[in-house]
Amino acid sequence: MKYDIIGDIHGYLNDLLALLKKMGYGLSESGYYYHPDRQAIFVGDYIDRGKNSKQVVHLVRAMQENGSAIALMGNHEYNAICFHTKGSSGEYLRPRTNQNIKQHCATLHSFEDDAFLSESLDWFKQLPLFYENEYFRVIHACWDAEQIEIFKQKMEGNQLKMEHLEASTIKGDNLYEAVEILLKGRELKLPGEHTFKDVEGHIRNQVRVKWWENPEGKTYLEYAVNEFEPAAAEQLTIPIPPYMQSILPYPTSEKPVFFGHYWLSEESPKLQNQKVCCLDYSIAKAGKLVAYRFDGEQELNENKFCW
Structure with missing residues:
Protein backbone atom coordinates (compact mmCIF):
# COMPACT_ATOMS: atom_id res chain seq x y z
CA MET A 1 0.00 0.00 0.00
CA LYS A 2 1.18 3.51 -0.87
CA TYR A 3 0.12 6.48 1.25
CA ASP A 4 -0.56 10.20 0.99
CA ILE A 5 -0.15 11.90 4.38
CA ILE A 6 -2.09 15.18 4.47
CA GLY A 7 -1.58 18.14 6.83
CA ASP A 8 -3.99 20.27 8.88
CA ILE A 9 -7.09 21.32 6.88
CA HIS A 10 -8.96 23.63 9.30
CA GLY A 11 -12.18 23.85 7.31
CA TYR A 12 -10.57 24.75 3.97
CA LEU A 13 -12.66 22.48 1.77
CA ASN A 14 -11.70 23.86 -1.65
CA ASP A 15 -8.00 23.46 -0.93
CA LEU A 16 -8.60 19.86 0.16
CA LEU A 17 -10.61 19.11 -2.98
CA ALA A 18 -7.90 20.64 -5.17
CA ARG A 38 -3.13 4.65 -2.52
CA GLN A 39 -4.59 5.49 0.90
CA ALA A 40 -4.79 8.96 2.47
CA ILE A 41 -3.77 9.59 6.08
CA LYS A 51 -15.70 28.36 6.76
CA ASN A 52 -16.32 24.75 5.77
CA SER A 53 -15.53 22.59 8.81
CA LYS A 54 -18.76 20.64 8.42
CA GLN A 55 -18.07 19.76 4.79
CA VAL A 56 -14.45 18.82 5.53
CA VAL A 57 -15.55 16.50 8.34
CA HIS A 58 -18.16 14.93 6.06
CA LEU A 59 -15.57 14.31 3.32
CA VAL A 60 -12.83 12.93 5.59
CA SER A 68 -9.78 5.05 1.51
CA ALA A 69 -8.29 7.06 4.39
CA ILE A 70 -7.03 6.84 7.96
CA ALA A 71 -8.05 9.84 10.08
CA LEU A 72 -6.25 10.86 13.28
CA MET A 73 -7.37 13.18 16.06
CA GLY A 74 -5.88 16.67 16.18
CA ASN A 75 -5.86 19.04 19.13
CA HIS A 76 -8.80 20.94 17.61
CA GLU A 77 -10.97 17.80 17.58
CA TYR A 78 -9.90 17.07 21.16
CA ASN A 79 -10.67 20.67 22.15
CA ALA A 80 -14.10 20.43 20.50
CA ILE A 81 -14.94 17.27 22.43
CA CYS A 82 -13.98 18.99 25.70
CA PHE A 83 -15.78 22.23 24.73
CA HIS A 84 -19.05 20.31 24.38
CA THR A 85 -18.60 17.88 27.33
CA LYS A 86 -19.35 18.67 30.97
CA GLY A 87 -17.20 17.16 33.70
CA SER A 88 -18.13 15.88 37.15
CA SER A 89 -18.36 19.47 38.45
CA GLY A 90 -21.02 20.36 35.89
CA GLU A 91 -18.64 22.73 34.08
CA TYR A 92 -17.43 22.20 30.53
CA LEU A 93 -14.07 20.44 30.34
CA ARG A 94 -12.81 23.18 28.01
CA PRO A 95 -13.88 26.46 29.65
CA ARG A 96 -16.07 28.65 27.47
CA THR A 97 -13.81 31.68 27.69
CA ASN A 98 -13.88 34.39 25.02
CA GLN A 99 -10.59 33.04 23.63
CA ASN A 100 -11.87 29.46 23.38
CA ILE A 101 -15.20 30.53 21.87
CA LYS A 102 -13.37 32.67 19.30
CA GLN A 103 -11.17 29.72 18.31
CA HIS A 104 -14.21 27.46 17.84
CA CYS A 105 -16.73 29.93 16.39
CA ALA A 106 -16.06 29.13 12.71
CA THR A 107 -16.94 25.51 13.42
CA LEU A 108 -20.10 26.46 15.33
CA HIS A 109 -21.23 28.62 12.39
CA SER A 110 -20.46 25.81 9.93
CA PHE A 111 -22.40 23.18 11.91
CA GLU A 112 -25.83 24.80 11.95
CA ASP A 113 -27.40 21.37 12.35
CA ASP A 114 -27.02 20.44 16.03
CA ALA A 115 -27.70 16.77 15.25
CA PHE A 116 -24.85 16.63 12.75
CA LEU A 117 -22.53 18.39 15.22
CA SER A 118 -23.36 15.80 17.88
CA GLU A 119 -22.81 13.00 15.37
CA SER A 120 -19.46 14.51 14.34
CA LEU A 121 -18.34 14.84 17.95
CA ASP A 122 -19.07 11.13 18.37
CA TRP A 123 -16.87 10.48 15.34
CA PHE A 124 -14.07 12.64 16.79
CA LYS A 125 -14.19 10.58 19.98
CA GLN A 126 -13.23 7.35 18.22
CA LEU A 127 -10.32 8.82 16.23
CA PRO A 128 -6.90 7.39 17.13
CA LEU A 129 -4.19 9.75 18.37
CA PHE A 130 -1.41 8.05 16.41
CA TYR A 131 -0.78 5.48 13.70
CA GLU A 132 2.18 3.21 13.06
CA ASN A 133 2.96 0.44 10.61
CA GLU A 134 6.20 -1.33 9.71
CA TYR A 135 7.31 1.59 7.51
CA PHE A 136 6.39 4.88 9.23
CA ARG A 137 4.58 6.72 12.03
CA VAL A 138 1.98 9.50 12.03
CA ILE A 139 0.78 11.74 14.86
CA HIS A 140 -0.72 15.20 15.12
CA ALA A 141 2.02 17.06 17.01
CA CYS A 142 4.82 15.07 18.69
CA TRP A 143 6.00 11.48 18.56
CA ASP A 144 7.29 10.95 22.09
CA ALA A 145 7.97 7.25 22.71
CA GLU A 146 7.65 7.52 26.50
CA GLN A 147 4.32 9.36 26.38
CA ILE A 148 2.96 7.03 23.70
CA GLU A 149 3.79 4.05 25.90
CA ILE A 150 2.04 5.68 28.88
CA PHE A 151 -1.01 6.38 26.71
CA LYS A 152 -1.10 2.87 25.20
CA GLN A 153 -0.85 1.18 28.58
CA LYS A 154 -3.60 3.30 30.12
CA MET A 155 -5.92 3.24 27.08
CA GLU A 156 -4.99 -0.27 25.84
CA GLY A 157 -4.49 1.12 22.36
CA ASN A 158 -4.26 4.37 20.41
CA GLN A 159 -7.75 5.77 21.13
CA LEU A 160 -8.71 7.98 24.07
CA LYS A 161 -11.44 6.19 26.03
CA MET A 162 -14.15 8.66 26.92
CA GLU A 163 -14.38 7.46 30.52
CA HIS A 164 -10.86 8.91 30.88
CA LEU A 165 -11.62 12.19 29.08
CA GLU A 166 -11.95 14.25 32.25
CA ALA A 167 -8.67 12.86 33.65
CA SER A 168 -6.96 13.96 30.43
CA THR A 169 -7.90 17.59 31.25
CA ILE A 170 -6.54 17.60 34.81
CA LYS A 171 -3.03 18.97 35.24
CA GLY A 172 -0.88 16.54 37.21
CA ASP A 173 -2.52 13.42 35.80
CA ASN A 174 -0.05 11.47 33.64
CA LEU A 175 -2.75 11.13 30.98
CA TYR A 176 -3.01 14.94 30.81
CA GLU A 177 0.72 15.20 30.08
CA ALA A 178 0.57 12.47 27.45
CA VAL A 179 -2.35 14.06 25.58
CA GLU A 180 -0.80 17.55 25.82
CA ILE A 181 2.49 16.37 24.31
CA LEU A 182 1.06 14.05 21.64
CA LEU A 183 -1.64 16.47 20.41
CA LYS A 184 -0.13 19.89 21.19
CA GLY A 185 3.62 19.34 21.17
CA ARG A 186 6.36 19.39 23.75
CA GLU A 187 6.91 22.79 25.38
CA LEU A 188 9.81 24.19 27.39
CA LYS A 189 9.21 26.67 30.21
CA LEU A 190 11.22 29.89 30.14
CA PRO A 191 13.46 30.54 33.17
CA GLY A 192 12.30 32.72 36.06
CA GLU A 193 9.63 35.28 35.21
CA HIS A 194 10.45 35.47 31.48
CA THR A 195 7.43 35.76 29.18
CA PHE A 196 6.73 36.84 25.61
CA LYS A 197 3.74 37.77 23.44
CA ASP A 198 2.81 35.32 20.70
CA VAL A 199 1.51 36.39 17.28
CA GLU A 200 -2.07 36.54 18.61
CA GLY A 201 -1.06 38.74 21.55
CA HIS A 202 -1.28 36.06 24.26
CA ILE A 203 1.30 36.15 27.06
CA ARG A 204 3.33 32.93 27.10
CA ASN A 205 5.99 31.55 29.42
CA GLN A 206 6.66 28.39 27.37
CA VAL A 207 7.80 27.75 23.81
CA ARG A 208 6.92 24.84 21.54
CA VAL A 209 10.16 23.10 20.72
CA LYS A 210 11.73 21.21 17.84
CA TRP A 211 11.54 17.79 19.50
CA TRP A 212 13.32 16.27 16.52
CA GLU A 213 16.49 18.32 17.24
CA ASN A 214 19.08 18.14 20.02
CA PRO A 215 18.69 21.16 22.36
CA GLU A 216 22.30 21.08 23.52
CA GLY A 217 23.98 24.47 23.11
CA LYS A 218 20.84 26.16 21.75
CA THR A 219 18.93 29.20 22.94
CA TYR A 220 15.17 29.07 23.46
CA LEU A 221 14.79 31.03 20.23
CA GLU A 222 16.84 28.50 18.25
CA TYR A 223 14.98 25.54 19.73
CA ALA A 224 11.50 27.01 19.32
CA VAL A 225 9.43 25.85 16.36
CA ASN A 226 7.75 29.08 15.34
CA GLU A 227 8.93 32.48 14.24
CA PHE A 228 8.51 35.45 16.59
CA GLU A 229 8.07 39.19 16.37
CA PRO A 230 11.40 41.02 16.96
CA ALA A 231 10.47 42.08 20.51
CA ALA A 232 9.52 38.53 21.47
CA ALA A 233 12.55 37.04 19.71
CA GLU A 234 14.88 39.26 21.71
CA GLN A 235 13.43 37.87 24.95
CA LEU A 236 14.11 34.30 23.82
CA THR A 237 17.85 34.58 23.17
CA ILE A 238 18.51 32.83 26.49
CA PRO A 239 20.59 29.63 26.55
CA ILE A 240 18.70 26.50 27.51
CA PRO A 241 20.22 25.47 30.86
CA PRO A 242 22.01 22.09 30.94
CA TYR A 243 19.52 20.50 33.36
CA MET A 244 16.75 21.11 30.80
CA GLN A 245 18.65 19.59 27.88
CA SER A 246 17.50 16.05 28.61
CA ILE A 247 14.93 16.09 25.79
CA LEU A 248 16.39 13.67 23.29
CA PRO A 249 15.79 14.30 19.59
CA TYR A 250 13.80 11.83 17.50
CA PRO A 251 16.36 9.12 16.69
CA THR A 252 17.55 8.95 13.08
CA SER A 253 17.63 5.16 13.47
CA GLU A 254 13.82 5.08 13.82
CA LYS A 255 11.10 4.92 11.15
CA PRO A 256 10.12 8.14 9.36
CA VAL A 257 7.54 10.18 11.29
CA PHE A 258 4.92 12.58 9.90
CA PHE A 259 2.93 15.23 11.80
CA GLY A 260 1.23 18.63 11.44
CA HIS A 261 0.31 21.31 13.99
CA TYR A 262 3.18 23.82 13.80
CA TRP A 263 2.06 26.52 11.33
CA LEU A 264 5.23 26.46 9.21
CA SER A 265 5.62 29.28 6.71
CA GLU A 266 8.33 28.31 4.19
CA GLU A 267 7.61 29.12 0.57
CA SER A 268 8.21 25.46 -0.36
CA PRO A 269 7.77 22.50 2.02
CA LYS A 270 11.01 21.24 3.53
CA LEU A 271 11.90 18.15 5.55
CA GLN A 272 13.04 18.67 9.13
CA ASN A 273 15.50 15.87 8.38
CA GLN A 274 15.42 12.64 6.36
CA LYS A 275 13.29 10.93 9.02
CA VAL A 276 11.06 13.80 10.15
CA CYS A 277 8.36 15.60 8.16
CA CYS A 278 5.95 18.33 9.29
CA LEU A 279 2.97 18.85 6.96
CA ASP A 280 1.29 21.93 8.47
CA TYR A 281 1.98 24.92 6.21
CA SER A 282 -0.57 27.37 7.63
CA ILE A 283 -3.51 26.90 5.28
CA ALA A 284 -5.58 29.12 7.61
CA LYS A 285 -3.04 31.95 7.33
CA ALA A 286 -2.83 32.22 3.54
CA GLY A 287 -0.45 29.26 3.42
CA LYS A 288 -0.88 25.94 1.63
CA LEU A 289 -2.34 22.48 2.20
CA VAL A 290 0.50 19.99 1.88
CA ALA A 291 0.79 16.22 1.48
CA TYR A 292 3.72 13.82 1.38
CA ARG A 293 3.41 10.89 -1.06
CA PHE A 294 5.01 7.96 0.73
CA ASP A 295 6.08 4.90 -1.22
CA GLY A 296 8.03 2.96 1.40
CA GLU A 297 11.29 4.93 1.40
CA GLN A 298 13.17 5.00 4.72
CA GLU A 299 14.97 8.22 3.84
CA LEU A 300 12.40 10.88 3.01
CA ASN A 301 12.70 12.95 -0.15
CA GLU A 302 11.55 16.57 -0.60
CA ASN A 303 10.48 15.75 -4.16
CA LYS A 304 7.61 13.72 -2.67
CA PHE A 305 5.75 16.78 -1.34
CA CYS A 306 2.55 17.77 -3.13
CA TRP A 307 0.61 21.02 -2.69
Missing part, protein backbone atom coordinates in the same frame (compact mmCIF):
# COMPACT_ATOMS: atom_id res chain seq x y z
CA LEU A 19 -5.15 18.64 -3.44
CA LEU A 20 -7.06 15.35 -3.72
CA LYS A 21 -7.71 15.99 -7.41
CA LYS A 22 -4.04 16.81 -8.01
CA MET A 23 -3.04 13.51 -6.39
CA GLY A 24 -5.47 11.50 -8.52
CA TYR A 25 -8.32 10.91 -6.06
CA GLY A 26 -11.79 10.69 -7.59
CA LEU A 27 -15.37 10.20 -6.44
CA SER A 28 -16.71 6.68 -6.11
CA GLU A 29 -20.24 5.79 -7.22
CA SER A 30 -21.35 6.04 -3.59
CA GLY A 31 -19.85 9.51 -3.18
CA TYR A 32 -16.57 9.22 -1.29
CA TYR A 33 -13.10 10.11 -2.55
CA TYR A 34 -10.65 7.31 -3.20
CA HIS A 35 -7.47 6.45 -5.08
CA PRO A 36 -7.17 3.13 -6.95
CA ASP A 37 -3.88 2.14 -5.30
CA PHE A 42 -5.03 12.79 7.71
CA VAL A 43 -3.02 14.16 10.66
CA GLY A 44 -6.03 15.88 12.30
CA ASP A 45 -7.32 19.44 12.73
CA TYR A 46 -10.23 19.23 10.28
CA ILE A 47 -12.18 22.05 11.95
CA ASP A 48 -11.93 25.70 13.12
CA ARG A 49 -10.48 28.72 11.25
CA GLY A 50 -12.02 28.09 7.79
CA ARG A 61 -15.27 10.80 7.55
CA ALA A 62 -16.69 9.26 4.35
CA MET A 63 -13.17 8.40 3.19
CA GLN A 64 -12.27 6.89 6.56
CA GLU A 65 -15.45 4.86 6.88
CA ASN A 66 -15.00 3.44 3.37
CA GLY A 67 -11.35 2.51 3.86
Whole structure:
Protein backbone atom coordinates (compact mmCIF):
# COMPACT_ATOMS: atom_id res chain seq x y z
CA MET A 1 0.00 0.00 0.00
CA LYS A 2 1.18 3.51 -0.87
CA TYR A 3 0.12 6.48 1.25
CA ASP A 4 -0.56 10.20 0.99
CA ILE A 5 -0.15 11.90 4.38
CA ILE A 6 -2.09 15.18 4.47
CA GLY A 7 -1.58 18.14 6.83
CA ASP A 8 -3.99 20.27 8.88
CA ILE A 9 -7.09 21.32 6.88
CA HIS A 10 -8.96 23.63 9.30
CA GLY A 11 -12.18 23.85 7.31
CA TYR A 12 -10.57 24.75 3.97
CA LEU A 13 -12.66 22.48 1.77
CA ASN A 14 -11.70 23.86 -1.65
CA ASP A 15 -8.00 23.46 -0.93
CA LEU A 16 -8.60 19.86 0.16
CA LEU A 17 -10.61 19.11 -2.98
CA ALA A 18 -7.90 20.64 -5.17
CA LEU A 19 -5.15 18.64 -3.44
CA LEU A 20 -7.06 15.35 -3.72
CA LYS A 21 -7.71 15.99 -7.41
CA LYS A 22 -4.04 16.81 -8.01
CA MET A 23 -3.04 13.51 -6.39
CA GLY A 24 -5.47 11.50 -8.52
CA TYR A 25 -8.32 10.91 -6.06
CA GLY A 26 -11.79 10.69 -7.59
CA LEU A 27 -15.37 10.20 -6.44
CA SER A 28 -16.71 6.68 -6.11
CA GLU A 29 -20.24 5.79 -7.22
CA SER A 30 -21.35 6.04 -3.59
CA GLY A 31 -19.85 9.51 -3.18
CA TYR A 32 -16.57 9.22 -1.29
CA TYR A 33 -13.10 10.11 -2.55
CA TYR A 34 -10.65 7.31 -3.20
CA HIS A 35 -7.47 6.45 -5.08
CA PRO A 36 -7.17 3.13 -6.95
CA ASP A 37 -3.88 2.14 -5.30
CA ARG A 38 -3.13 4.65 -2.52
CA GLN A 39 -4.59 5.49 0.90
CA ALA A 40 -4.79 8.96 2.47
CA ILE A 41 -3.77 9.59 6.08
CA PHE A 42 -5.03 12.79 7.71
CA VAL A 43 -3.02 14.16 10.66
CA GLY A 44 -6.03 15.88 12.30
CA ASP A 45 -7.32 19.44 12.73
CA TYR A 46 -10.23 19.23 10.28
CA ILE A 47 -12.18 22.05 11.95
CA ASP A 48 -11.93 25.70 13.12
CA ARG A 49 -10.48 28.72 11.25
CA GLY A 50 -12.02 28.09 7.79
CA LYS A 51 -15.70 28.36 6.76
CA ASN A 52 -16.32 24.75 5.77
CA SER A 53 -15.53 22.59 8.81
CA LYS A 54 -18.76 20.64 8.42
CA GLN A 55 -18.07 19.76 4.79
CA VAL A 56 -14.45 18.82 5.53
CA VAL A 57 -15.55 16.50 8.34
CA HIS A 58 -18.16 14.93 6.06
CA LEU A 59 -15.57 14.31 3.32
CA VAL A 60 -12.83 12.93 5.59
CA ARG A 61 -15.27 10.80 7.55
CA ALA A 62 -16.69 9.26 4.35
CA MET A 63 -13.17 8.40 3.19
CA GLN A 64 -12.27 6.89 6.56
CA GLU A 65 -15.45 4.86 6.88
CA ASN A 66 -15.00 3.44 3.37
CA GLY A 67 -11.35 2.51 3.86
CA SER A 68 -9.78 5.05 1.51
CA ALA A 69 -8.29 7.06 4.39
CA ILE A 70 -7.03 6.84 7.96
CA ALA A 71 -8.05 9.84 10.08
CA LEU A 72 -6.25 10.86 13.28
CA MET A 73 -7.37 13.18 16.06
CA GLY A 74 -5.88 16.67 16.18
CA ASN A 75 -5.86 19.04 19.13
CA HIS A 76 -8.80 20.94 17.61
CA GLU A 77 -10.97 17.80 17.58
CA TYR A 78 -9.90 17.07 21.16
CA ASN A 79 -10.67 20.67 22.15
CA ALA A 80 -14.10 20.43 20.50
CA ILE A 81 -14.94 17.27 22.43
CA CYS A 82 -13.98 18.99 25.70
CA PHE A 83 -15.78 22.23 24.73
CA HIS A 84 -19.05 20.31 24.38
CA THR A 85 -18.60 17.88 27.33
CA LYS A 86 -19.35 18.67 30.97
CA GLY A 87 -17.20 17.16 33.70
CA SER A 88 -18.13 15.88 37.15
CA SER A 89 -18.36 19.47 38.45
CA GLY A 90 -21.02 20.36 35.89
CA GLU A 91 -18.64 22.73 34.08
CA TYR A 92 -17.43 22.20 30.53
CA LEU A 93 -14.07 20.44 30.34
CA ARG A 94 -12.81 23.18 28.01
CA PRO A 95 -13.88 26.46 29.65
CA ARG A 96 -16.07 28.65 27.47
CA THR A 97 -13.81 31.68 27.69
CA ASN A 98 -13.88 34.39 25.02
CA GLN A 99 -10.59 33.04 23.63
CA ASN A 100 -11.87 29.46 23.38
CA ILE A 101 -15.20 30.53 21.87
CA LYS A 102 -13.37 32.67 19.30
CA GLN A 103 -11.17 29.72 18.31
CA HIS A 104 -14.21 27.46 17.84
CA CYS A 105 -16.73 29.93 16.39
CA ALA A 106 -16.06 29.13 12.71
CA THR A 107 -16.94 25.51 13.42
CA LEU A 108 -20.10 26.46 15.33
CA HIS A 109 -21.23 28.62 12.39
CA SER A 110 -20.46 25.81 9.93
CA PHE A 111 -22.40 23.18 11.91
CA GLU A 112 -25.83 24.80 11.95
CA ASP A 113 -27.40 21.37 12.35
CA ASP A 114 -27.02 20.44 16.03
CA ALA A 115 -27.70 16.77 15.25
CA PHE A 116 -24.85 16.63 12.75
CA LEU A 117 -22.53 18.39 15.22
CA SER A 118 -23.36 15.80 17.88
CA GLU A 119 -22.81 13.00 15.37
CA SER A 120 -19.46 14.51 14.34
CA LEU A 121 -18.34 14.84 17.95
CA ASP A 122 -19.07 11.13 18.37
CA TRP A 123 -16.87 10.48 15.34
CA PHE A 124 -14.07 12.64 16.79
CA LYS A 125 -14.19 10.58 19.98
CA GLN A 126 -13.23 7.35 18.22
CA LEU A 127 -10.32 8.82 16.23
CA PRO A 128 -6.90 7.39 17.13
CA LEU A 129 -4.19 9.75 18.37
CA PHE A 130 -1.41 8.05 16.41
CA TYR A 131 -0.78 5.48 13.70
CA GLU A 132 2.18 3.21 13.06
CA ASN A 133 2.96 0.44 10.61
CA GLU A 134 6.20 -1.33 9.71
CA TYR A 135 7.31 1.59 7.51
CA PHE A 136 6.39 4.88 9.23
CA ARG A 137 4.58 6.72 12.03
CA VAL A 138 1.98 9.50 12.03
CA ILE A 139 0.78 11.74 14.86
CA HIS A 140 -0.72 15.20 15.12
CA ALA A 141 2.02 17.06 17.01
CA CYS A 142 4.82 15.07 18.69
CA TRP A 143 6.00 11.48 18.56
CA ASP A 144 7.29 10.95 22.09
CA ALA A 145 7.97 7.25 22.71
CA GLU A 146 7.65 7.52 26.50
CA GLN A 147 4.32 9.36 26.38
CA ILE A 148 2.96 7.03 23.70
CA GLU A 149 3.79 4.05 25.90
CA ILE A 150 2.04 5.68 28.88
CA PHE A 151 -1.01 6.38 26.71
CA LYS A 152 -1.10 2.87 25.20
CA GLN A 153 -0.85 1.18 28.58
CA LYS A 154 -3.60 3.30 30.12
CA MET A 155 -5.92 3.24 27.08
CA GLU A 156 -4.99 -0.27 25.84
CA GLY A 157 -4.49 1.12 22.36
CA ASN A 158 -4.26 4.37 20.41
CA GLN A 159 -7.75 5.77 21.13
CA LEU A 160 -8.71 7.98 24.07
CA LYS A 161 -11.44 6.19 26.03
CA MET A 162 -14.15 8.66 26.92
CA GLU A 163 -14.38 7.46 30.52
CA HIS A 164 -10.86 8.91 30.88
CA LEU A 165 -11.62 12.19 29.08
CA GLU A 166 -11.95 14.25 32.25
CA ALA A 167 -8.67 12.86 33.65
CA SER A 168 -6.96 13.96 30.43
CA THR A 169 -7.90 17.59 31.25
CA ILE A 170 -6.54 17.60 34.81
CA LYS A 171 -3.03 18.97 35.24
CA GLY A 172 -0.88 16.54 37.21
CA ASP A 173 -2.52 13.42 35.80
CA ASN A 174 -0.05 11.47 33.64
CA LEU A 175 -2.75 11.13 30.98
CA TYR A 176 -3.01 14.94 30.81
CA GLU A 177 0.72 15.20 30.08
CA ALA A 178 0.57 12.47 27.45
CA VAL A 179 -2.35 14.06 25.58
CA GLU A 180 -0.80 17.55 25.82
CA ILE A 181 2.49 16.37 24.31
CA LEU A 182 1.06 14.05 21.64
CA LEU A 183 -1.64 16.47 20.41
CA LYS A 184 -0.13 19.89 21.19
CA GLY A 185 3.62 19.34 21.17
CA ARG A 186 6.36 19.39 23.75
CA GLU A 187 6.91 22.79 25.38
CA LEU A 188 9.81 24.19 27.39
CA LYS A 189 9.21 26.67 30.21
CA LEU A 190 11.22 29.89 30.14
CA PRO A 191 13.46 30.54 33.17
CA GLY A 192 12.30 32.72 36.06
CA GLU A 193 9.63 35.28 35.21
CA HIS A 194 10.45 35.47 31.48
CA THR A 195 7.43 35.76 29.18
CA PHE A 196 6.73 36.84 25.61
CA LYS A 197 3.74 37.77 23.44
CA ASP A 198 2.81 35.32 20.70
CA VAL A 199 1.51 36.39 17.28
CA GLU A 200 -2.07 36.54 18.61
CA GLY A 201 -1.06 38.74 21.55
CA HIS A 202 -1.28 36.06 24.26
CA ILE A 203 1.30 36.15 27.06
CA ARG A 204 3.33 32.93 27.10
CA ASN A 205 5.99 31.55 29.42
CA GLN A 206 6.66 28.39 27.37
CA VAL A 207 7.80 27.75 23.81
CA ARG A 208 6.92 24.84 21.54
CA VAL A 209 10.16 23.10 20.72
CA LYS A 210 11.73 21.21 17.84
CA TRP A 211 11.54 17.79 19.50
CA TRP A 212 13.32 16.27 16.52
CA GLU A 213 16.49 18.32 17.24
CA ASN A 214 19.08 18.14 20.02
CA PRO A 215 18.69 21.16 22.36
CA GLU A 216 22.30 21.08 23.52
CA GLY A 217 23.98 24.47 23.11
CA LYS A 218 20.84 26.16 21.75
CA THR A 219 18.93 29.20 22.94
CA TYR A 220 15.17 29.07 23.46
CA LEU A 221 14.79 31.03 20.23
CA GLU A 222 16.84 28.50 18.25
CA TYR A 223 14.98 25.54 19.73
CA ALA A 224 11.50 27.01 19.32
CA VAL A 225 9.43 25.85 16.36
CA ASN A 226 7.75 29.08 15.34
CA GLU A 227 8.93 32.48 14.24
CA PHE A 228 8.51 35.45 16.59
CA GLU A 229 8.07 39.19 16.37
CA PRO A 230 11.40 41.02 16.96
CA ALA A 231 10.47 42.08 20.51
CA ALA A 232 9.52 38.53 21.47
CA ALA A 233 12.55 37.04 19.71
CA GLU A 234 14.88 39.26 21.71
CA GLN A 235 13.43 37.87 24.95
CA LEU A 236 14.11 34.30 23.82
CA THR A 237 17.85 34.58 23.17
CA ILE A 238 18.51 32.83 26.49
CA PRO A 239 20.59 29.63 26.55
CA ILE A 240 18.70 26.50 27.51
CA PRO A 241 20.22 25.47 30.86
CA PRO A 242 22.01 22.09 30.94
CA TYR A 243 19.52 20.50 33.36
CA MET A 244 16.75 21.11 30.80
CA GLN A 245 18.65 19.59 27.88
CA SER A 246 17.50 16.05 28.61
CA ILE A 247 14.93 16.09 25.79
CA LEU A 248 16.39 13.67 23.29
CA PRO A 249 15.79 14.30 19.59
CA TYR A 250 13.80 11.83 17.50
CA PRO A 251 16.36 9.12 16.69
CA THR A 252 17.55 8.95 13.08
CA SER A 253 17.63 5.16 13.47
CA GLU A 254 13.82 5.08 13.82
CA LYS A 255 11.10 4.92 11.15
CA PRO A 256 10.12 8.14 9.36
CA VAL A 257 7.54 10.18 11.29
CA PHE A 258 4.92 12.58 9.90
CA PHE A 259 2.93 15.23 11.80
CA GLY A 260 1.23 18.63 11.44
CA HIS A 261 0.31 21.31 13.99
CA TYR A 262 3.18 23.82 13.80
CA TRP A 263 2.06 26.52 11.33
CA LEU A 264 5.23 26.46 9.21
CA SER A 265 5.62 29.28 6.71
CA GLU A 266 8.33 28.31 4.19
CA GLU A 267 7.61 29.12 0.57
CA SER A 268 8.21 25.46 -0.36
CA PRO A 269 7.77 22.50 2.02
CA LYS A 270 11.01 21.24 3.53
CA LEU A 271 11.90 18.15 5.55
CA GLN A 272 13.04 18.67 9.13
CA ASN A 273 15.50 15.87 8.38
CA GLN A 274 15.42 12.64 6.36
CA LYS A 275 13.29 10.93 9.02
CA VAL A 276 11.06 13.80 10.15
CA CYS A 277 8.36 15.60 8.16
CA CYS A 278 5.95 18.33 9.29
CA LEU A 279 2.97 18.85 6.96
CA ASP A 280 1.29 21.93 8.47
CA TYR A 281 1.98 24.92 6.21
CA SER A 282 -0.57 27.37 7.63
CA ILE A 283 -3.51 26.90 5.28
CA ALA A 284 -5.58 29.12 7.61
CA LYS A 285 -3.04 31.95 7.33
CA ALA A 286 -2.83 32.22 3.54
CA GLY A 287 -0.45 29.26 3.42
CA LYS A 288 -0.88 25.94 1.63
CA LEU A 289 -2.34 22.48 2.20
CA VAL A 290 0.50 19.99 1.88
CA ALA A 291 0.79 16.22 1.48
CA TYR A 292 3.72 13.82 1.38
CA ARG A 293 3.41 10.89 -1.06
CA PHE A 294 5.01 7.96 0.73
CA ASP A 295 6.08 4.90 -1.22
CA GLY A 296 8.03 2.96 1.40
CA GLU A 297 11.29 4.93 1.40
CA GLN A 298 13.17 5.00 4.72
CA GLU A 299 14.97 8.22 3.84
CA LEU A 300 12.40 10.88 3.01
CA ASN A 301 12.70 12.95 -0.15
CA GLU A 302 11.55 16.57 -0.60
CA ASN A 303 10.48 15.75 -4.16
CA LYS A 304 7.61 13.72 -2.67
CA PHE A 305 5.75 16.78 -1.34
CA CYS A 306 2.55 17.77 -3.13
CA TRP A 307 0.61 21.02 -2.69
